[in-house]
Amino acid sequence: MPYNNFRTLTPLLCMLMLASCISQTPVSYAKSVDNLVIRFRYKVHIINGLPDNAKPLELSCHSNDDDLGHHTLWKGQEFQFKFGIHFWKKTHFVCNFSWGSKSLNDITVFVNEVETRTCRETGNCFWKVETDGIYFSNNDQNWEKRFNW
Secondary structure: OHHHHHHHHHHHHHHHHHHHHHHOOOHHHHHHHHOOOOOOEEEEEEEEOOOOOOOOEEEEEEOOOOEEEEEEEOOOOEEEEEEEOOOOOOOEEEEEEEEOOEEEEEEEEEEOOOHHHHOOOOOEEEEEEEOOEEEEEOOOOOOEEEEEO
């Protein structure tokens, strides 16, 4: 009977030892280890970067599994959501944006294999809506225009 208990605990003990070794990786090796590690959780931020509150930003986001609802963002406000990626099916979130008479529909704000590469370092994907379009960043500092109104 004690032998069977040991066989059951062996995989658990091995996993704990491996986790302990990984968590104690020296800072100098962080970049090379980061290239090997898979991130499981991400956060998408959608920011209203419009100049005034004359017209709010309206948006609604969803995936195949989740409806994140309708949101009204005033100047400087942010909507964000967190999620874990799926391994056996595609994680794909899209949003519909409208600002006054302008609208953009079915804009992909996260999809496996695209944002998992570009947002992996920080775990964050930032989208900022401005008067001329929608911009993307993975660090909330360096912005790239992705969509025009």
